[in-house]
Amino acid sequence: MSSMNKSKVLQALGKRWEVETRWRSMLTMSQKSRKGIEGLGAGYLSRLVESRQKTVDNLERLVALTVESVRRAGGQVYVAETAEDARSYIAELAKRRGVGYVIKSKSMTTEEIELNSLLLSQGIEVVETDLGERLVQLAGQRPSHIIAPAVHLSREEIARLVKEKRGATVPPRPEAITRFFRTDLWTSFQQAEMGITGANLVVAETGHVVLVTNEGNGRLVTTMPRILVSVAGVEKIVESWEEAFNVLRVLPVAAVGRDATSYITVIGPGSMSRHASVPEYHLVLLNNGRLAASRDPWLREALRCIRCAACLDVCPTFRILGGHVFGEIYTGPMGVPWTAITEGVEEASKIAKYCVSCSLCHHACPAEIDIPMAISWVKHASGGGTMRERMLTMYELYARLGAHLPGLFNWLQGSRFSRRVFENLLGIDRHRLMHRFRGGSLYKVLGEEYQRKRSADIVYFPDTYAAYIDWSIGLLTVRVLEALGYSVAVPKTHGSGMPSIQYGFLTKAKKIAAANVERLKDLIKDGVKVVCTEPTAAYCLREAYPKILGTPASQKVAESTHELTSLLAGEAQIQPIKQNQSSQAKVLYHHPCHARLISPQRPSEKLLERIGLSAVYIDYGCCGIAGTWGMRKGAEGFLISAEIGRRVAELILETGCKEIATESSVCAQQLRQFTGLKVRHTIRYIAESLGVQEQPPRLLNF
Amino acid sequence: MREETTGNNPTPLARRFLAKCKENGFQVAYTPSYNDLLSVLSEWSTGWGVGKIVLGGVSAGLAERLRGALSVQSPCEVLGEADLEKLGDLRAGSLGVFRARAGVAETGGLVIIDDWKANLASLIPEYSVGLLKESEVLPDYWELSSLIRKSRPAGLAIISGPSSTSDIELTHVVGVHGPVACGCVVAGFELDE
Structure with missing residues (x-):
C-alpha cells in the first residue's frame, strides 16, 4: 500500500489561486446540489x-x-x-x-x-x-x-x-x-x-x-x-x-x-x-471489469454511479487537492472504486490514500453508494495502511495510558521536545492541538454497577474519548438520561475502531466490531436503544459494522443504535434554559460528517433552539480533521487539514458566534484550534437546561 | 395527460411550462392568435438584432405565412437541403424558428422529435425560438416516456435553455456552441396549417 504522494500534495498546496478557487467553487456546487436534492x-x-x-x-x-x-x-x-x-x-x-x-x-x-x-x-x-x-x-x-x-x-x-x-x-x-x-x-x-x-x-x-x-x-x-x-x-x-x-x-x-x-x-x-x-x-x-464488479460485494454498489460529481464537491481533500492529485482517469471519491473496477486495486490504492473516510460522499450520493466503505476495502485489499497508520489504529491504547497517567501525558503533549519526538516517531504533527486528559475512565467514575447491568432502557456506548480522555461527557450523558427517567447501562466496550476502518485494516476492524457487537447484542432485547455521544461511534455501529461483519447480530445492533441528540429530540421535558443562566447567546452548530448520515435532520440544532439558544448553521461540509488523519504530520494530513480548517473558521467567525456546539470530539479539536472559540458538546447545553449539574464543572476540552 | 386549449389565456399547465422555461433562461410568450405570434417573433428578432431568419420543421402553410410577414423585417427562408453547405452563414446574427413537438412543464424543456430541420434550426443559429401548441405541453418526463414508447423515434432533443458553460473559473457564459439566447412560444391556436 503506497502512502500519499507528498511532493504532489505540496505542489498542489503551493498553487494558492487554484486551491482557493476550487474550495469556493466546490463549496457552492455542493450547497446547490444539497438544496436541489432536498427539494426533489x-x-x-x-x-x-x-x-x-x-x-x-x-x-x-x-x-x-x-x-x-x-x-x-x-x-x-x-x-x-x-x-x-x-x-x-x-x-x-x-x-x-x-x-x-x-x-x-x-x-x-x-x-x-x-x-x-x-x-x-x-x-x-x-x-x-x-x-x-x-x-x-x-x-x-x-x-x-x-x-x-x-x-x-x-x-x-x-x-x-x-x-x-x-x-x-x-x-x-x-x-x-x-x-x-x-x-x-x-x-x-x-x-x-x-x-x-x-x-x-x-x-x-x-x-x-x-x-x-x-x-x-x-x-x-x-x-x-x-x-x-x-x-x-x-x-x-x-x-x-x-x-x-x-x-x-x-x-x-x-x-x-x-x-x-x-x-x-x-x-x-x-x-x-x-x-x-x-x-x-x-x-x-x-x-x-464492470461485469466482474457486479459480482463483487465491495465494488458492485459503485456501478450505480450516475457521474453527477456530488461526491467530488463535498470531499474535503478533493476541494483542496483537486483531481490531478486525488484521481487518475476517474477522480475524487468515486474515482477510487472506479479505478479499482477498471484498473485494479493496486492502481486504486494510489489514490485511496486521499480519502479520509468522512463519509460526506456517501451522504451526498443520490444513488446511495457507500463510497467510503468501498475505499476502505480498496485500502485493505491492497495490503492495508503504512506502519504509522497501523500505529494510529492503536489510539485506544494511547488513550487508556493517558487516562492512567494524565499528568505525564498532558505534559508530553504540551512539551515542544516531546511533540517533536511524537512527530518523528508516530507522525503526529507538532502543530496539532491535542485534547487534554482528565484522568481516570468513565467506567471507574460510574462504578461497576453500570457495567454489570443486564437490563436497562438505554445502553450507552461512550467510545474512546468519553471513556478515557474526558469522562465528563459520558457522566453528564448518563445523568441527563437518568433525569429524563431512563435506566442506563454502560458495558465496557472497545472504541468504535474507526481508525482501523479509515486506514484499511479491515481484519482488525472486524475483530473490534465483533467484540463490540458481542458485548451489546444481549443487552438490546425488547427495544432497548444503544446511544452514542460520538457521531463516529454511531456511524460505525449503524453503517460500518453490518457491512464488515454481515451478521444478524450486527444488523440488530445497527437498528438499535441512535445518536444521543436524535433520541433527546423527542423528549418534551427539555425546555428553555432560565433567563439568568449563562448561555443565552448565538451558538454555531457544527454538524459532524458522520452525524449527517445518522441524523441528517440536525436534531441537535433543533434542541439548541428549543432550549432558547439562537443556533446558527452553515453547510460548509467537513471541518477538515477526519479523526486521526488531520493529526498526521505535514503533507500526510495536517497541512491539508489546516487549509480546510482556516477556511471553515473564516466562515464561522463571520457569523459573530462566540461559541460552537457539536458532538464530535475531533471536530471540536479542529474548531478550537482554527476559530479560537469555545467549543462545547451539545449535551452540556441540554444538561444546563434540565438543571443537571456538570461534574466536574471545569471545561477541559469541549 | 394533455390539457385542452382555453382561448386567450394559457392553461395552468402551459403557464407552469412557460414559467419553468423562463427560469431556464428562455424568453417566453403565449400567443392566442397568429398575429400575436408574428408580433412576438418580430419583437424578439428586433431586440436581438437578427439579420436573417430560417424556419426549420415548420409546416408548409405556417412557413409560407411567416416567411411572407417576417421578410419585411429580415430575410426569411425555409431551411432546406440546399442550405446544408452554408450552415456556417447562420452562426452569427441569425434566428432559427423551429417547431417543437412537445414541452415538458416540470423541467421546462422543448422537445424535438425526428426532425432534422428543426434540430438544425434550434442549434446552429445565434438565436432560436421554438413553437409548440398548448395541447402539446406535457406535465413531466413520465408522459414523455409514453410518447417515446408509442412513437419510437429515431432521435430526440430536449432543449431547456441557451447553450451555456461554466468551464472557465465557473463563470456562467451563454452561447458556446448553440444559441446565445432562445425563446419559447406556446400557441393557443392551430399551428400546422
Missing part, C-alpha cells in the same frame, strides 16, 4: 437507487437486450471486453472508413480506454469539443473534475494557452474566450468525418443513447459528421424510458442543483443529423 422529493431518489441496482443485478441480460434493440433499429453494436478491444474497434473503423478527422463530445469512458492517443498515433486528428475538455487537451493535461474539467485553469492561463496553441490573442475574459472557441471549433464540426460521444445512459428497450450536456457540442457532434460512434460502459444501461427519465430528473439536480441541463440528446441509428439521419451508427458497449 424522496420518490425520485428511491426509484433511482432501485433502478440503478436493477441494472447492476441484471447487467448481462440488459447488455443482450441493448444489442438486440440497436441491431433491430439498424445500428451496429460491439461489446468490448477490455479497453484495448474498445479502442481497437474504433481505430479500425476509422481506418476502414478513411477517417482523418474526429470530433468528440465529453466522455469519461473514452478517457478510460485512452482512445485519443491511439487515434493520434494512427495520424487521425482528434478534437475535443467540450470547452473544458478542449482547454485541457490544448494544455496537454487531463480533466481535474468530471463536470468541470478545466476548473484548475485561470482565465489568464487560458488566454496564454489560446495564444500559444491556437495563435490567437483573446482578452482574459470568460465571455471572450468562449466566443473565440465558438468560432474556432465550428471549423472542426464542419470538417469532421466521425463523431464520438460518451453516454450518460443507454436505454435497453429502444437501444438509444442519451447525452446530457449544456454547451451544445454534444448535439453538434451527433449532427454534423457522417459516422457516429457512442462509447458506453455497460453499467450505463437502464431497461426502460421511465428509468432513464428518472435518472435524467436527478442527475442535473445532484450535479449543479438545477432541474435541467440545456440539452438532452437522444441518439441512435437514424437519429437527427444534417444528413437527415445519421448514415452510420456504432455503439461500443464496454465491460472492462
